[in-house]
Amino acid sequence: MKHSRKDFLYSLSMLAAGAAITSPLTGFSQSKKLKVVLVGTGIRGITFWGKRLIDQYNDKLEFVGLCDTNSGRLKYAKSFMEVNCNTYTDFNKMLQDQKPDLIIVCTKDSDHDEYIVKGLDFGCDVLTEKPLTTDEVKCQKIIDAEKRSNKKLIVGFNYRWGPYMTKIKELIQNGAIGEVTSVDFNWYLNVHHGASYFRRWHGLMNEGGSLWVHKATHHFDLLNWWLDSDPEEVFAYGSLDHYGKNGPFRGTNCRTCVHKNSCKYYWDITKSNQYMKLYVDNEKHDGYFRDGCVYRNEIDIYDKMSAQIKYANNAVVNYSLTTYSPYEGWKIAFNGHKGRIEAWLDIPFLKNEQVNQQDLHAKEMNQNLADDQTSDPVILYKNGEDYSVINVIAERGGHGGGDKRMHDYLFKSPNASDPYRHTAGLKDGVMSILVGIAARKSIEQKKPIKIGDLTTIKPAKS
Missing domain, CATH: 3.30.360.10 (Dihydrodipicolinate Reductase; domain 2)
Incomplete structure (x- = not known):
């Protein structure tokens, strides 16, 4: 029996509900890969839910779109992940253009609900990085969205x-x-x-x-x-x-701080080439400092x-x-x-x-x-x-x-026995x-x- 991509994602969602299934990978080939898009190209997105999936499951899936509000991070993400797909700052346009099978959500926690709900309503299955969202109002929106759709949500609980x-x-x-x-x-x-x-x-x-x-x-x-x-x-x-406010002094971020020689929490981001390219080089687009002060008053x-x-x-x-x-x-x-x-x-x-x-x-x-x-x-x-x-x-x-056991089960052998759900x-x-x-x-x-x-x-x- 030949299965469609719809059958594949339905089987994944049944796994999320703890139901027994047959292998959803039957009938898939290099010409019929799972179409995946990633929204949120921070370090977790481009590595664990990006490059690792490409390296380990290239015969099962392909990334057809990357999305982020920061155009600079998008450019770096595409290069780092070594994918040949379109990049978007407009999530809705990405959905319309690519019509993906699976959306992976790795944005800020407070934005998870927006992309989960839009994805389910568009007719996609969604895999979100933890946590699901940040408050009960957004949580209810997600519950309602899954209920009215015929799609399912999987949460990346690797522990x-x-x-x-x-x-x-x-x-x-x-x-x-x-x-x-x-x-x-x-x-x-x-x-x-x-x-x-x-x-x-x-x-x-x-x-x-x-x-x-x-x-x-x-x-x-x-x-x-x-x-x-x-x-x-x-x-x-x-x-x-x-x-936060309990600190003896404060600054904006570690690189520019006059207290770097006396602060026990000074962190030198310049020692990481990847963080410099992903975050520091793209601060000009949204003002986000990856090496923000741990004593800043806004905490x-x-x-x-x-x-x-x-x-x-x-x-x-x-x-x-x-x-x-x-x-x-x-x-x-x-x-x-x-x-x-x-x-x-x-x-x-x-x-x-x-x-x-x-x-x-x-x-x-x-x-x-x-x-x-x-x-x-x-x-x-x-x-x-x-x-x-x-x-x-x-x-x-x-x-x-x-990490590898969760990925293998989701993308390689979802029909394997899992007596511990x-x-x-x-x-x-x-x-x-x-x-x-x-x-x-x-x-x-x-x-x-x-x-x-x-x-x-x-x-x-x-």
Whole structure:
């Protein structure tokens, strides 16, 4: 049986919904590739959702259009990705000209809804970088758009796909500790990676929705997936205590700052040839500084956060995010009726190792470190028994091996067995951001916020 591109994308969307399918690639050839367009040509777009797809899946897809509001970044993106397609500053014109099968959205978070809705309404399937969007109003627009279209949305939650994360899912799903009743989850961003959010547009609430949404959407999605339950209520605290107005001095950006010799957050963008060509050379088009001052007064997001989340299955989660830690990593513990699971990554003293914190994030983002394998333990305690250590082998690069596994499943072998439902669709994207949105509202209103009050997608009763 011969399948059309429509069948291909429909199958992908069914994967996002967790349905079993047959291979959607049957009948495809070099002459019938998936027509893809990319909107948002920042570093994430042109590398992970751009050049990597071209390098790895050139026989399955082709880029037929690139779009960005910055014409200079567009020119660099086309050269870097080595594609021979048209570039556009007008998204609607790109859709009319190219009539793509799939739209990949990698713009600022606050603009995701515009391109997702337009894409679905035009009759395209859409794959968006996380987070889905930044507030409940935009979220509802996306929900309504998918409902009225016959197309689907996939959210790029790569963390799910890593072997370490999957082992935790496997243990919980197979009942290793029985019903999970409570979770403690702590995430630490170091002063290199954590500070980078405050240099960029992510430091503005109206552009990134705060790190409750932009960063923690990953963490909340993992929790929702691990627990196989929907969040019901959130109570949170948060404040801006370290960056922004708290700084001893401030400037516009690092390159021009008179305090560069005394600022512990000085970052020399000129050391990156790619960042210079992609961002600095194109500041004249929109005034965006990639090396913005972490102490500028306009920063209004939180830099320390904690929340308590109640789930539909009665599990309670205590979560925290710190953005100025001396090391980067995370720790989690699940308590169940039959035992406890403890897990962690990149906590230096727990492995008795010294880690170059400045290089740590670069290694995680590197897609070419398949041979740099790691072995990390998951500790399983069972009531009345000795604990056991389960060593999980994974890769250092590509977000612990999650990146390549997600891409392979979406674009190479979507008919492969996936007993742990890794692929994330609309509801997954919605539920992950609603936890962060509810946390933000809880801080503002000083009260618990019910997830069911925010959109028409309600938490499913367990």
